[in-house]
Amino acid sequence: RMSEVRFSKLSVQTCVCITKYIALLTTCSDVMSLTLQLDLRPPRSKLVMEKSNFADEKSRHRKNVEEHHFNHMVEVFIPGCAELPPSVQTEFDMPDDYYLIKDVPLTEFINKDFIENFVKKGSLYMLSHHTHIDKHNVYAVLPTGHLILSVHKDTYEELGLVGQPSQFNRKVKRKFVVEVDLTQDIFVPGKKNYERVKKGFERTELKADFLLSWKPEGTGQLAGSILSYFHGRYECARHSQVPQVSRHTDLLLPVVTSSQLGDSDDGDWCSARECYEWLGAVSCGISCNEAPEHYISRFCCPDPSEMTPVAVRHSITGFVAPGKVLRIQDSLRSYMTDNKTTSPWVALTVHGFADSPVSWARREHGFHHGGENLYTFLFFPDSTYWLFQAVGTNDICP
Amino acid sequence: MKRIVSKDDAPYYYLKVSLEFEDETVAVDILTFRTVIMKAMMSMYGEVGAAIQIDILKYEGETMSAILRVAGSSAVKLWGALTLLSYYDEKPCAFRVHQVSPFLMALASSSRQLLMSTV
Numbered sequence: 001r002m003s004e005v006r007f008s009k010l011s012v013q014t015c016v017c018i019t020k021y022i023a024l025l026t027t028c029s030d031v032m033s034l035t036l037q038l039d040l041r042p043p044r045s046k047l048v049m050e051k052s053n054f055a056d057e058k059s060r061h062r063k064n065v066e067e068h069h070f071n072h073m074v075e076v077f078i079p080g081c082a083e084l085p086p087s088v089q090t091e092f093d094m095p096d097d098y099y100l101i102k103d104v105p106l107t108e109f110i111n112k113d114f115i116e117n118f119v120k121k122g123s124l125y126m127l128s129h130h131t132h133i134d135k136h137n138v139y140a141v142l143p144t145g146h147l148i149l150s151v152h153k154d155t156y157e158e159l160g161l162v163g164q165p166s167q168f169n170r171k172v173k174r175k176f177v178v179e180v181d182l183t184q185d186i187f188v189p190g191k192k193n194y195e196r197v198k199k200g201f202e203r204t205e206l207k208a209d210f211l212l213s214w215k216p217e218g219t220g221q222l223a224g225s226i227l228s229y230f231h232g233r234y235e236c237a238r239h240s241q242v243p244q245v246s247r248h249t250d251l252l253l254p255v256v257t258s259s260q261l262g263d264s265d266d267g268d269w270c271s272a273r274e275c276y277e278w279l280g281a282v283s284c285g286i287s288c289n290e291a292p293e294h295y296i297s298r299f300c301c302p303d304p305s306e307m308t309p310v311a312v313r314h315s316i317t318g319f320v321a322p323g324k325v326l327r328i329q330d331s332l333r334s335y336m337t338d339n340k341t342t343s344p345w346v347a348l349t350v351h352g353f354a355d356s357p358v359s360w361a362r363r364e365h366g367f368h369h370g371g372e373n374l375y376t377f378l379f380f381p382d383s384t385y386w387l388f389q390a391v392g393t394n395d396i397c398p
Numbered sequence: 399m400k401r402i403v404s405k406d407d408a409p410y411y412y413l414k415v416s417l418e419f420e421d422e423t424v425a426v427d428i429l430t431f432r433t434v435i436m437k438a439m440m441s442m443y444g445e446v447g448a449a450i451q452i453d454i455l456k457y458e459g460e461t462m463s464a465i466l467r468v469a470g471s472s473a474v475k476l477w478g479a480l481t482l483l484s485y486y487d488e489k490p491c492a493f494r495v496h497q498v499s500p501f502l503m504a505l506a507s508s509s510r511q512l513l514m515s516t517v
Binding site for chain 2: 040041044047048049050052053056058262272276280281284285286295296297298299317349354355369372374376390397
């Protein structure tokens with residue numbers, strides 16, 4: 001006697017139960033087999049490739065940088081130069097320290113002095129440290145004055161504040177996002193909204209280590225004065241961005257035309273996607289001049305390519321504010337529009353934090369199998385540029 | 399101004415992996431590393447699986463860590479095969495998959511791992 005039963009769209013738990021059941025049943029003399037058909041599609045991701053001109057009034061080159069609040073690594077790759085141009089080097093050399101403050105309770109953020117002196121008077125960037133967005137509660141303060149909390153269901157219910165369920169994995173509502181606007185006029189002690197938030201924070205006693213960077217408005221105050229606010233009550237540590245330099249000689253570069261993003265019919269230029277993969281290889285320190293034996297790898301510089309005698313790659317890693325990226329962008333632009341430039345293009349890449357609750361502006365960001373939210377600019381001498389924005393599975397298209 | 403949005407059709411997937419042997423004195427060169435991966439694919443998916451094109455873009459002999467490139471359609475197969483490998487040449491070993499991304503640029507930095515060690 002033979003019978004066949006088919007199930008489809010099973011959850012992992014159901015598969016495990018069925019497997020256990022069949023293992024119990026095969027103690028008798030019947031023959032049983034269980035065939036699993038796996039969904040082998042790769043996880044989803046999005047890559048936006050944009051081509052524009054600095055003179056275009058709709059150009060989003062500034063907005064893109066300003067709205068990407070939390071930056072982990074900034075790198076510049078300049079072919080045709082053995083050293084960074086002086087204007088770019090000064091931007092990299094300017095000290096830009098950030099602080100790590102341990103065990104800060106969330107009630108500190110609703111303190112009136114804190115809001116008046118720091119949140120409203122400059123750009124404050126704070127991100128909870130060592131918290132994974134897919135496992136733990138994550139908190140962030142944006143320079144717009146919003147406090148973003150990405151919390152578990154239990155914490156959300158205990159907090160008692162109004163929020164939205166996470167946009168990713170909607171069927172199982174495990175995480176909720178709460179936004180508190182600290183700069184609102186009605187957000188003052190005594191008002192209903194404020195007291196509710198305060199009670200929620202006091203009841204749940206939420207706290208975390210925070211990475212902090214504050215850029216005061218105007219020149220009235222020093223960026224380090226925020227440290228005196230936390231000093232003495234919490235453990236503070238100051239960190240500087242970690243630089244890294246690598247130089248190349250006799251490097252093959254892909255040939256690209258600033259006006260064409262897609263493939264070339266005659267093989268006259270490389271597509272934007274191929275160029276992006278090659279740039280990624282340079283950032284990872286992969287040498288791709290000569291193709292190694294086929295058994296190991298078939299990756300090499302995309303065709304057509306040109307040889308450059310020198311190239312330099314400079315990066316800083318840490319907690320970088322968008323203001324620094326904007327200044328680096330401006331210095332690279334002025335270098336490219338200078339007549340003496342020997343580079344066919346320059347690349348500026350910025351990597352975001354994998355565990356940030358937001359990617360650009362207040363768009364929610366998550367970590368599915370990777371938390372990538374990064375962008376790359378490619379500046380050409382004729383004031384045109386390419387912009388690549390890459391995000392992962394749990395992300396909204398930028 | 400032109401804008402192309404490419405969704406869900408990444409041509410390649412990139413994995414940052416490292417191989418650990420229970421016996422810490424064992425070290426393998428790049429050819430043996432490639433053979434280990436091939437054996438892992440063979441044991442899980444047979445001859446067809448072993449023939450899937452996998453590129454080792456970067457290999458470090460001391461740490462036995464590498465950056466692999468595989469076609470998007472085979473990414474899940476490779477990841478599964480590497481995870482389930484437990485022996486090579488009768489020596490217990492395991493693959494640790496540190497980072498996976500459809501963008502090679504994303505593997506240049508990892509805010510999760512880097513911050514753990516420096517701060």
